[in-house]
Amino acid sequence: MHFQITHTDGNARAGRLSLPGSRVVQTPVFMPVGTQAAVKTLSEADLRFLEVQMILTNAYHLYLRPGSEIIKEKGGLHAFMNWQGGIITDSGGYQIFSMSDLTKITADGVTFTSHLDGSRHVFTPESNLRLQHQLGADIIMTLDVCVKYPSPAEEVRRAVELTSAWSRRCLSEHEKGNSAQSLFAIVQGGVSPEARRISAQELCALPFPGYAIGGLSVGEGPILMNHMLDVLHPLLPEGKPRYLMGVGTPLDLWEAVARGVDMMDCAMPTRIARNGTLYTSRGRLVVKNAAYARDGAAPDPECACPLCTRHSRAYLRHLFHTHEISALRLSTLHNLTFMINLTKFIGTSIQNGVFAEAREEFIKKYRSGDIPE
């Protein structure tokens, strides 16, 4: 993997991430979430149409279904999905701590219960790393320990400690193989500047090619999240990619990039799309509302996506009210078009040295809530 920063504007960066298989990703990049080797409602052809550069999938989910042996046998995730863009697998640390019951952590690893059938499983840093080798994504993640927000300082400290230890073990397991995959470490530390500092310093002492920031966007709100990004900015190595996990809203994207973040993923744009909430440049449009029953306008008249160029709010509302699943896909296509175009726009504003002005203008319009009639 090779990462090159081509432009900076304040702390914001635009660059190019070269992955195995001649995949080049322009940063900043927004990565749709395809937890189970599929972005919900979309096909791989849809992802290509949207010019998605990279998606995030999840080792925990794929370990349970269909199992990594099948994916390996089929040639890895790219071949299994027939998706030639970039893929990251998250280790599943977050999922284990948020979805499983009876999770038991020891220094050695984590024992957890499948959310599907209640069966018991164990991940050690090493076994999880081997799992991600089998899955074959371009970028893989260390097994980390996540804490809820808020958590007692002692738990946060312990999570940072274990995350550092496990990251070292993941790296050492990774270095045994001859993998072209890039292993990123995940900085933890909750909303404690001190814990974040320790986590970043311990992980940055190790030769990871990239660093993720985990454990944010879990309810702490934008003020605390942005403060943590401010704390981390000077601590992370300048020339390596920085990936803020699970973020975020259109406004979050600007704030994260302003603080040096290069990569982001979030399930929210696709999740709220399936619920009938559409991003527009003037805020969110809740298309199920009665106000739109006779509204012949495009959901977002400024948008050139397959939904907005072909269908009215009235028709989309009808599709939602009659439980037609085409409504879910069309809205997903729209929200991802919005997020991908927004990220491109942010990148262009960095290249042109007008990031601050572009951010101010976007925020003002977006916050107006003045949905075009």
Added chain:
Amino acid sequence: MHFQITHTDGNARAGRLSLPGSRVVQTPVFMPVGTQAAVKTLSEADLRFLEVQMILTNAYHLYLRPGSEIIKEKGGLHAFMNWQGGIITDSGGYQIFSMSDLTKITADGVTFTSHLDGSRHVFTPESNLRLQHQLGADIIMTLDVCVKYPSPAEEVRRAVELTSAWSRRCLSEHEKGNSAQSLFAIVQGGVSPEARRISAQELCALPFPGYAIGGLSVGEGPILMNHMLDVLHPLLPEGKPRYLMGVGTPLDLWEAVARGVDMMDCAMPTRIARNGTLYTSRGRLVVKNAAYARDGAAPDPECACPLCTRHSRAYLRHLFHTHEISALRLSTLHNLTFMINLTKFIGTSIQNGVFAEAREEFIKKYRSGDIPE
């Protein structure tokens, strides 16, 4: 509306149906079902991609949701859906008799209960006709009385009688307006040759531009269905289009066309697709089966659809097992590709005078169940 038969081969016919708005439909034609102004899982762009010529929607469902006033205000069904292909609305007679409780028939019309909220509604032949005028499909259908299979002879006789009376009233209401829509009558009569004869003779004495055959494919099986088609063949006017409602399987298509049918619709290809059953030239493939968990072959290696050219059985099975709704859409695209290609192939075999040979060859291969590995 203008209908021209361009080729015949035995009783099978190939032709051209010219609809308002310069829409030309090649017959025989298979029409996907889009009950609620949408073919389940698909967008209008998908329908264009599939080269769908015409879809069937339902006046009963659209009357309940979103209501015909909204559709009329938005410029009718074509504008509401932004679908420029052909549209038929069924009157909803079948749905009223199959989905509603407490349905009460009088000579004047039918009182029924909404399957959505239990509210009471009345359709008379005239009000139903006006409803379909508001919806604005290219072809509209008379309000008919459907009986279950099997039904006592007396009930079948009474349904035929009422259907004839109501068809006359629909026609007279239709002629009051200046509509470019074509009104088709629906022949009833269950599986009684005598009742079918009476129904056909009474309706064919009236100047309808086309005739549908209703009340079949409701459990009577192919032998009785084909017998009814044989009975009707000499009774229906040769130069007018014949539409067999709710049919059918790939084998049914051949049998219906062999008996002079020009138009067919069926929800089965899309319904079974959503359940993971795919048509292939060698029979049905049930992709959820464990046998396909590691199968890297295309669902149908002979198929050029967006599913079969891009994805394996193993991946599609994974999508079904993880409840990804993209599986439903991809399978729907496949089954409709199959049905539309099959209907085109049937038409070509008529044009080339090889219908009987083509039918025999297709049936032999399809019945083999010899799904390609």
